[in-house]
Amino acid sequence: MTQPKDRDTDAMHRHLRDVERLLARLRLVDTLVHRQRMPHQELVENITHRQNLGRLRRKLDRLHPADIAWILEALPVDDRLFVWDLVKAEKDGDILLEVSDAVRATLLGTMDADEIKAAAETLDADELADLAPDLPPEIMQDVLASLDQEEQEQVRAAMSYPEGTVGALMDFDMVTVREDVSLEVVLRYLRRFEALPDHTDKIFVVDREERLRGVLTLESLLINDPETEVFKVMQSKSIVSFSPDDSADSAANAFERYDLVSVPVVDSENCVIGRLTVAEMVDHIREESEAEILSNAGLREEEDIFAPVIRSVKNRWAWLAINLVTAFIASRVIDLFEGSIEKLVALAALMPIVAGIGGNAGNQTITMIVRAIAMGQVQPSALWRLLRKELGVAVINGVVWGGVVGVAAWLLYGNYALGLVMTAAMTLNLLLAATAGVVIPLIRQRLGRDPALGSSVLITALTDSGGFFIFLGLATLFLL
Amino acid sequence: MTQPKDRDTDAMHRHLRDVERLLARLRLVDTLVHRQRMPHQELVENITHRQNLGRLRRKLDRLHPADIAWILEALPVDDRLFVWDLVKAEKDGDILLEVSDAVRATLLGTMDADEIKAAAETLDADELADLAPDLPPEIMQDVLASLDQEEQEQVRAAMSYPEGTVGALMDFDMVTVREDVSLEVVLRYLRRFEALPDHTDKIFVVDREERLRGVLTLESLLINDPETEVFKVMQSKSIVSFSPDDSADSAANAFERYDLVSVPVVDSENCVIGRLTVAEMVDHIREESEAEILSNAGLREEEDIFAPVIRSVKNRWAWLAINLVTAFIASRVIDLFEGSIEKLVALAALMPIVAGIGGNAGNQTITMIVRAIAMGQVQPSALWRLLRKELGVAVINGVVWGGVVGVAAWLLYGNYALGLVMTAAMTLNLLLAATAGVVIPLIRQRLGRDPALGSSVLITALTDSGGFFIFLGLATLFLL
Numbered sequence: 001m002t003q004p005k006d007r008d009t010d011a012m013h014r015h016l017r018d019v020e021r022l023l024a025r026l027r028l029v030d031t032l033v034h035r036q037r038m039p040h041q042e043l044v045e046n047i048t049h050r051q052n053l054g055r056l057r058r059k060l061d062r063l064h065p066a067d068i069a070w071i072l073e074a075l076p077v078d079d080r081l082f083v084w085d086l087v088k089a090e091k092d093g094d095i096l097l098e099v100s101d102a103v104r105a106t107l108l109g110t111m112d113a114d115e116i117k118a119a120a121e122t123l124d125a126d127e128l129a130d131l132a133p134d135l136p137p138e139i140m141q142d143v144l145a146s147l148d149q150e151e152q153e154q155v156r157a158a159m160s161y162p163e164g165t166v167g168a169l170m171d172f173d174m175v176t177v178r179e180d181v182s183l184e185v186v187l188r189y190l191r192r193f194e195a196l197p198d199h200t201d202k203i204f205v206v207d208r209e210e211r212l213r214g215v216l217t218l219e220s221l222l223i224n225d226p227e228t229e230v231f232k233v234m235q236s237k238s239i240v241s242f243s244p245d246d247s248a249d250s251a252a253n254a255f256e257r258y259d260l261v262s263v264p265v266v267d268s269e270n271c272v273i274g275r276l277t278v279a280e281m282v283d284h285i286r287e288e289s290e291a292e293i294l295s296n297a298g299l300r301e302e303e304d305i306f307a308p309v310i311r312s313v314k315n316r317w318a319w320l321a322i323n324l325v326t327a328f329i330a331s332r333v334i335d336l337f338e339g340s341i342e343k344l345v346a347l348a349a350l351m352p353i354v355a356g357i358g359g360n361a362g363n364q365t366i367t368m369i370v371r372a373i374a375m376g377q378v379q380p381s382a383l384w385r386l387l388r389k390e391l392g393v394a395v396i397n398g399v400v401w402g403g404v405v406g407v408a409a410w411l412l413y414g415n416y417a418l419g420l421v422m423t424a425a426m427t428l429n430l431l432l433a434a435t436a437g438v439v440i441p442l443i444r445q446r447l448g449r450d451p452a453l454g455s456s457v458l459i460t461a462l463t464d465s466g467g468f469f470i471f472l473g474l475a476t477l478f479l480l
Numbered sequence: 481m482t483q484p485k486d487r488d489t490d491a492m493h494r495h496l497r498d499v500e501r502l503l504a505r506l507r508l509v510d511t512l513v514h515r516q517r518m519p520h521q522e523l524v525e526n527i528t529h530r531q532n533l534g535r536l537r538r539k540l541d542r543l544h545p546a547d548i549a550w551i552l553e554a555l556p557v558d559d560r561l562f563v564w565d566l567v568k569a570e571k572d573g574d575i576l577l578e579v580s581d582a583v584r585a586t587l588l589g590t591m592d593a594d595e596i597k598a599a600a601e602t603l604d605a606d607e608l609a610d611l612a613p614d615l616p617p618e619i620m621q622d623v624l625a626s627l628d629q630e631e632q633e634q635v636r637a638a639m640s641y642p643e644g645t646v647g648a649l650m651d652f653d654m655v656t657v658r659e660d661v662s663l664e665v666v667l668r669y670l671r672r673f674e675a676l677p678d679h680t681d682k683i684f685v686v687d688r689e690e691r692l693r694g695v696l697t698l699e700s701l702l703i704n705d706p707e708t709e710v711f712k713v714m715q716s717k718s719i720v721s722f723s724p725d726d727s728a729d730s731a732a733n734a735f736e737r738y739d740l741v742s743v744p745v746v747d748s749e750n751c752v753i754g755r756l757t758v759a760e761m762v763d764h765i766r767e768e769s770e771a772e773i774l775s776n777a778g779l780r781e782e783e784d785i786f787a788p789v790i791r792s793v794k795n796r797w798a799w800l801a802i803n804l805v806t807a808f809i810a811s812r813v814i815d816l817f818e819g820s821i822e823k824l825v826a827l828a829a830l831m832p833i834v835a836g837i838g839g840n841a842g843n844q845t846i847t848m849i850v851r852a853i854a855m856g857q858v859q860p861s862a863l864w865r866l867l868r869k870e871l872g873v874a875v876i877n878g879v880v881w882g883g884v885v886g887v888a889a890w891l892l893y894g895n896y897a898l899g900l901v902m903t904a905a906m907t908l909n910l911l912l913a914a915t916a917g918v919v920i921p922l923i924r925q926r927l928g929r930d931p932a933l934g935s936s937v938l939i940t941a942l943t944d945s946g947g948f949f950i951f952l953g954l955a956t957l958f959l960l
Contacts, residue, residue: 012856066737074857076865190702198739200699201681218698219680222670256766257546259678259759261741278758279739282765286736289769290851296776297847298840305852306865309872316844316873323840324881327833328888334829335892341821341828348821348828349814352944353807355832360778360803364796367777371770372785376492377554385556385786392789393796401804408808464832 015063016071022056023079057086065091069098072107076306081110092119097127102304102311104134113139117146125151126171126274129158157273166251167244169284170265170274173197176204177230179213184226186216199277201261205234210271212264215239241266242276248284253376255281296456298323319457326461330355333465337472340480346413347475350422353405355467358429361397362459365390365437370452373445383442390434398427417479425471432466433459495543496551502536503559537566545571549578552587556786561590572599576614577607582784582791584614593619597626605631606651606754609638637753646731647724649764650745650754653677656684657710659693664706666696679757681741685714690751692744695719721746722756728764733856735761776936778803799937806941810835813945817952820960826893827955830902833885835947838909841877842939845870845917850932853925863922870914878907897959905951912946913939 026049060068060083068087072080072095084107087095092111096104096119108116116135120128120143132140132155144152154172161167174197177186186203190196203221205214214236224233241264242251254260255278265274294302298319303312334341334351341347369386372378378386402423410419436459441451506529540548540563548567552560552575564587567575572591576584576599588596596615600608600623612620612635624632634652641647654677657666666683670676683701685694694716704713721744722731734740735758745754774782778799783792814821814831821827849866852858858866882903890899916939921931 064738070737070855070857073855187702191705193703196699196703199681199741201679201741218702219676222667222698222701223673223676225671256762257550258544259762261679261681261758278741278762282736282739282758282762285762285765285769289765289773292773293769293776293851294847296773297843299844299847302851303848305848305858305862306869309869309876312869312873313876316841317877319844320837320840320877320881323837324833324885327836328885330836331829331833334832335826338825338829342825345818345822345828346815348831349811349818351828352814352832352835352948353804353811356807356810356944357800357803360800361796363777364779364799367774367779368783368785371773371782375550375553377550378785379493382785389786389789389792393792396789396793397797397800401800405804405808464836468832 012067012070015059015067016074018059019056019071019075019083020079022052022059023075023082025052026056026082053086056083060087065094066098069095069103073099073103073304077106080106080306084110089115089118090122093122093127093131096131097123100302100304101134102302102307106304106307108134113142117143121146124171124173125154126158126169129155129168132159161244164248165244166242166246166248166265166276167274169248169251169280170244170276171197171280172274174204174264174272174275175200176206176210176272177216178207179205179229179231179234181230182226183221183224183228183230183233186221186230187226197275199262199279204264204272204275205230205236206272209269212239212241212266212270212272215264239264243267244273249288251276252281252285252288256285292452295453298457322454322457326457326464329461330464330468333468334472336469337476340472340476343480344418344475346409346415346418347472350409350418351468351471354422354425354429354471355464357401357405357426358433358463358467359460361394361430362433362437362463363456365393365434366441366455366459369438369441370455373441373451378442378445383438386442387435387438390438391431394430394434395427398423398430402426402430415479418475421471421474421478425467425474428470428474429463429467432470433463436462492547492550495539495547496554498539499536499551499555499563500559502532502539503555503562505532506536506562533566536563540567545574546578549575549583553579553583553784557586560586560786564590569595569598570602573602573607573611576611577603580782580784581614582782582787586784586787588614593622597623601626604651604653605634606638606649609635609648612639641724644728645724646722646726646728646745646756647754649728649731649760650724650756651677651760652754654684654744654752654755655680656686656690656752657696658687659685659709659711659714661710662706663701663704663708663710663713666701666710667706677755679742679759684744684752684755685710685716686752689749692719692721692746692750692752695744719744723747724753728761729768731756732761732765732768736765772932775933778937802934802937806937806944809941810944810948813948814952816949817956820952820956823960824898824955826889826895826898827952830889830898831948831951834902834905834909834951835944837881837885837906838913838943838947839940841874841910842913842917842943843936845873845914846921846935846939849918849921850935853921853931858922858925863918866922867915867918870918871911874910874914875907878903878910882906882910895959898955901951901954901958905947905954908950908954909943909947912950913943916942 063071068091072084075083080103092115096107099107111119116139120131120135120139123131128143144155147155158168158170175190177189200218202215202217204212205216207213214231214234216230216234220233240254240258240260244265244267251263255263260278262275262277264272265276267273290302298316300315300318303315369378405426406419406423409422410416440458441455444451543551548571552564555563560583572595576587579587591599596619600611600615600619603611608623624635627635638648638650655670657669680698682695682697684692685696687693694711694714696710696714700713720734720738720740724745724747731743735743740758742755742757744752745756747753770782778796780795780798783795849858885906886899886903889902890896920938921935924931
């Protein structure tokens with residue numbers, strides 16, 4: 001069998017390589033000009049140069065905005081801006097929506113007010129609202145002024161919902177019909193459209209006051225007799241709908257659980273005010289899991305990998321500072337036992353094992369509990385049951401791994417008491433890790449905080465300082 | 481403003497509480513029987529008991545299989561099996577598909593061969609293939625035998641593709657038409673269906689040999705004149721399609737990038753053999769990111785949080801064993817410098833700071849690089865550029881944080897040389913972390929391995945042992 005053809009990724013890499021090759025050719029000429037081996041005028045008139053430039057431009061014209069966004073992210077900053085200049089202005093808006101925040105900043109930085117305005121004007125109200133926070137306020141004012149009344153209100157509405165809510169992710173493209181017409185009327189009505197909104201899998205059925213009465217799936221529209229009236233085939237019971245204040249996470253769970261494509265968003269009067277699509281949900285799910293993985297490693301946000309050093313330092317410093325504080329606390333704990341270490345220097349070599357294994361086990365527990373809380377499957381009332389289980393795991397691990405380590409310490413240092421202390425300290429630190437791993441996220445949940453945030457730092461800090469204290473404390477009591 | 485109403489999650493919790501309340505009532509009677517305060521016969525005849533049982537059963541009948549799956553996962557094992565017994569048999573198959581692997585095992589464990597067979601027979605070919613690995617082989621044989629020829633082949637085909645490929649995720653429900661008919665004919669054809677496959681947003685246009693000629697979106701079908709022929713309004717250029725050997729990750733990227741709902745899967749002859757939908761992709765994206773977060777914490781697989789202790793121990797032991805080995809190596813490195821620590825015991829207290837900060841910075845670098853590789857945006861050729869940047873970040877962090885730590889050490893121990901050694905060791909260990917953070921994932925990528933797997937263990941092991949060696953080594957050279 002041949003190697004699986006990874007068509008999509010392969011295609012993207014082929015595009016990227018094409019662009020890079022053309023850029024390299026262009027750069028060669030540039031370098032010659034720079035070294036003054038070729039006068040600037042000659043460059044502009046140089047046929048090969050113009051041909052390559054034309055090729056690159058045509059290549060970019062053929063690509064989907066999302067693909068161009070991907071290529072821009074993969075290019076170093078100078079190449080990126082060069083390519084950005086060549087992209088057709090009408091694609092600018094879509095591309096700006098697709099790139100990561102960090103890359104968007106570099107792109108917007110090179111555009112003048114008119115270019116930004118032109119790009120913004122190609123976007124729908126909900127897209128404009130997404131982009132708004134990154135645009136200079138005076139430009140945003142101009143863009144808003146150029147919209148009609150309804151669109152202005154839509155942009156303002158979309159911007160008024162905080163990040164992480166359905167309102168911030170919904171769009172305003174929807175098709176609505178009345179329930180008392182026949183499917184034939186609906187079919188004729190649809191034929192008057194030039195295009196349907198993306199991801200239209202159902203039409204919203206509303207009354208005169210725009211209140212949601214039901215949904216008519218395109219499936220029902222297509223498989224039923226055109227003479228049938230809408231209300232006979234529409235779905236009107238247990239329709240999934242969201243309020244703009246609902247959390248995006250909860251909406252994503254519903255999309256995943258019920259395999260949805262589009263869902264109406266209704267206000268407190270049950271009037272349809274927007275629509276949420278699976279495309280937004282896919283992006284949301286990706287972004288959330290990205291953010292979680294990044295924040296687990298102490299990165300504040302996605303980095304433009306070609307960003308200048310100073311930007312990366314800013315993205316990462318907070319985590320390092322916090323860890324420095326916790327490391328210092330652990331260091332002070334060790335310092336308490338200076339005398340003991342002086343007398344039995346083996347303690348210094350063994351103590352990181354106790355702390356390290358405790359940290360790993362604690363991270364396992366806390367990750368598992370945080371996952372279960374995020375799925376909504378753990379209530380604070382489950383505390384005792386979970387704690388009992390985790391303590392059980394800790395005892396087994398303590399006896400098994402603590403035993404292994406204890407025997408190793410005994411053999412290495414010829415001191416069986418040291419081995420016993422090691423085993424006891426490992427077991428106690430694992431019990432500490434298990435308790436903290438269950439209690440910390442559940443307490444945070446009860447306080448209404450995000451149970452995931454910084455959980456790894458907290459538990460590692462605890463098992464480090466705790467591990468050193470337990471091990472050195474036991475050693476001081478029993479060995480010296 | 482009121483607190484955001486988290487409708488979906490709230491609704492699920494309400495369902496869960498209802499079920500728990502009914503279970504509690506049932507359990508109360510059970511306990512009375514158990515304590516022999518009530519004869520068993522009386523229990524069965526007890527009206528309240530029967531009422532409660534009926535209520536619970538009706539509650540479950542009204543719930544979506546995905547919701548029942550969620551509730552089963554949130555219940556402790558004994559309650560879970562009790563509820564599972566009450567669920568209507570026709571929902572069994574769908575629920576088994578929805579629950580996590582760990583919970584599925586507990587549910588299958590209580591079913592006899594006939595029940596499993598009945599559940600399996602309610603499923604489509606692709607769903608059956610998903611469930612197959614968890615079913616006893618002899619039952620699977622029976623189920624296969626009960627299918628018609630075409631379905632048997634579909635199940636075998638779906639099972640023949642390895643996990644993580646498009647083939648393993650595709651379904652076989654699709655609607656195909658010829659290109660030379662009019663839209664009116666297509667509309668009439670669709671009216672003969674009882675239902676369209678889920679997520680039908682386009683119809684596949686094929687020739688006599690089932691070769692893909694184009695796709696007809698429901699949108700084009702609906703907005704165009706019924707007299708138009710299919711080939712005039714179908715999309716035939718740059719249609720996204722997949723081969724069953726394509727990787728699911730790559731397909732998920734395409735769904736995300738181009739906002740797709742369904743995509744045809746074609747064989748090497750361009751014949752349509754299946755279909756991939758956004759619902760499968762949403763599940764895939766979720767599972768992948770879950771798996772990544774779990775494996776970052778050293779959990780082999782998702783855990784049933786109510787699983788017995790021994791199962792959790794098995795899920796977690798491998799990671800702890802690996803970490804024990806790396807911790808032992810670090811411990812041996814410290815042991816090399818026993819003499820130095822004896823002379824200057826402050827070294828023991830300070831060394832975990834050097835190791836810890838190095839580990840954190842290394843994890844930041846490696847997470848960022850692994851992300852960029854997963855997005856396909858980093859090629860091995862970018863090595864030097866990335867390395868230069870990360871080394872730059874390391875130098876700045878080393879000077880700033882190393883400086884802070886150095887001054888602190890000087891003030892604490894009144895030894896300015898110790899402070900200098902501390903600063904130097906921190907900077908060197910950060911440089912080591914940056915180098916390893918860039919080089920390890922890029923080398924793995926070049927060797928065709930997964931750059932993410934175990935990257936965190938590797939870099940932490942390196943910065944621990946390396947940090948101890950650098951710090952204690954410098955101290956031995958310059959302070960003693």
